[in-house]
Amino acid sequence: MGRIRELVRGLRTSRNGGMSGFFRFVGLFGLAFGVFAVVLLIFGKNPLKAYADIFSSTLGSAYGFSEVLVKMIPLILTAVAVAVPSRIWLINVGGEGQLYVGALFATWGALTCSNLPAWILLPWMFLLGFIGGGLWASISGVLRAKGWASETISTLLLNYVAILLVNFFVFGPWKDSESANYPQTAAFVHAAILPAFGGTRLHLGFAFAFLALILFHFVLSRTRWGLEIRAIGGNAEAARRNGIPTTRYIVLLMFIGGGVAGLAGMSEVSGIQGQLRPSLSPGYGFAGFLISWMAGGNPLGIAAAAFLLAIIASGGDILQMAHGLPGSVVNILMALILFVVLARRGWKVGGK
């Protein structure tokens, strides 16, 4: 028993390592890229050429680079959504669903308050997006705090419910009567669109993402609540005996995590799509989970991992267009990364 506790403690402390975290990160990616190169060879493609194309198309031009940053926004936000509850060992696999509900709430704001000026409407949509995602995640939080259901399972299952919920609205009550037969809402009024920089698609959501990272770091390391959260994460038993309300934190951190994912949804509908569609996210919520785990919940690590995954996601288009590979081939690379991340953790648990 004591040894198990020792082991768990070792795992907990190892996850915040600064430098070692960085090397782990680079090593994981190297491994995944290596295996993917073999996959490309099997397809009869030159992996070096493919990788060069991916990097030149994303990092080689200003527009390509801005597209990478655009993709980083939902990735960072959904990663923070996973990282926040993970500080007290809650596993939020529901970033995708929370993103959808956040988008749904924000869309409601955009459609019903369309005569408001932008400086009121956008903050209002921001708030709605946060509350929507937060409430959705709180369902799992309350279930967990009461000891009724594991948050891992309930957040995962609620993803599907959330997506169906969005489908219901875009196929039903909110369907735009003017768009032939597409399941989508009417286009947002101009005031409900997040402003973009220059001629790119890079919108104000980028500021949300970096603000979320900075706040996450600041709250955890500096504030009273951060201290209490770290205490619960370090030793929940001791935290309870010191009068820290652990069950309240379970609901609260799930709410905040879900809220941040909801912001990803809000920024997608408002900054990119300009209307609500069922194909709102190509799996940002799941990629966010991957990023948070890869980074061990470290804010800088999240930014770096989101950057790399954004390059891979953008690079998928290039592989499809220039190399005649199916677009879904990058999913293999993402899956490989997930695999090495999980395997690495498995070695750690089994190895000691």
Place this chain on the structure above:
Amino acid sequence: MVERIDELSQRYGLQVDPTAPVWRLSIGERQKVEVLKLLLADAQILILDEPTRSLAPHEVEGLFRVFANLRRDGYAVVFITHKLPEVLACADRITVMRRGRVAGTLAGSEATESGLVSLMFGGGGIESPHRGGKTPREGVQPLLELRQVSTRAQGEATGLQEVNLTVLPGEIVGVAGVSGNGQRELGDVILGLERCARGTKYLWGQDATHWSVARIRASGVAFIPEDPLGMAVVAGMTVQENMALADTRKYARQGGLSMDWAAVREDLERSLKRLGFTIPSLDLRVGTLSGGNIQRVVLAREMARNPRLILAFYPTRGLDVRSAVAARELLVASRDAGAGVLLISEDLGELFSLIDLLVVLFRGRIVGTSKPQEITVNKVGYLMTGSRGGTWVE
């Protein structure tokens, strides 16, 4: 397989349904399964560590019949327990362990309860200091009062049963008992971590049955747990951060946006100085400290708040002699300053040298209350082990 199980269970009186899933079996039946597993693995020596802990009396008798059958067939059984009537009922030879050493071995036929008790607790040699009787217990507002408090037993743990307990200002109340007889639950109930299934709890004269842990702690209850690393401190955080945990509200600045680490250090250093403890550094992670230093950190943190009521579980465990003396003096000094202390210990020597009132906990019940000078160590030993010699007089 089923046949072998049936044969063995017939032979030794270990009847269980071999095809039933284990979760459906009672705890007594699961115990039989454990013994059967050993027999199926052709074990010759069976070691049973407190096997009777969660058994009903008739199941205990059944287990002893199994022992008798096993002995007849040449198996050796090592039966570990703290309940004297049980060993006397079934053992051929009895070895008494005390603080990790063998205190003596007796043949079962020669052993008596009193003989065993004096081996277990070291017999006489403990003088009870004459401090008691200075204040009458009547008419004083108790700091803590439990009235008919019961808790739900969780799993194998012992629930409290109709516990009545009061701690007055300027008094050290000792709780004697073999660990696992409800001490942990007693502490948890007082701290507000575990709900009272029945009964009421008063702190400072107010009904505190439904107070939160935070409120109880903030109102002046200090807690020195049996397992500091598991129950009081966060190993991955520094000494200073652990100090701040006891009262995060007090040390918060700007409404919680930052922490006043200077104030935390100051309070901690003052408290350490008052206790005469030194810690290598306040910036070390608590997990890197020795057990004794961790205990010092906990003591210093808890005493820094000038508590009115101190719950001390085995407070000298892991401390060297000098620090143990300092910790005891601390409890006495707090008592003399008007605080109440609830001291939970297995060490009767420590209890008798410090306390003003002794209660004995056995299987979640208080089976005796007495002033230390009115009771002998042997008598307490009887009560702690549930022996017959311990019929109680109030």
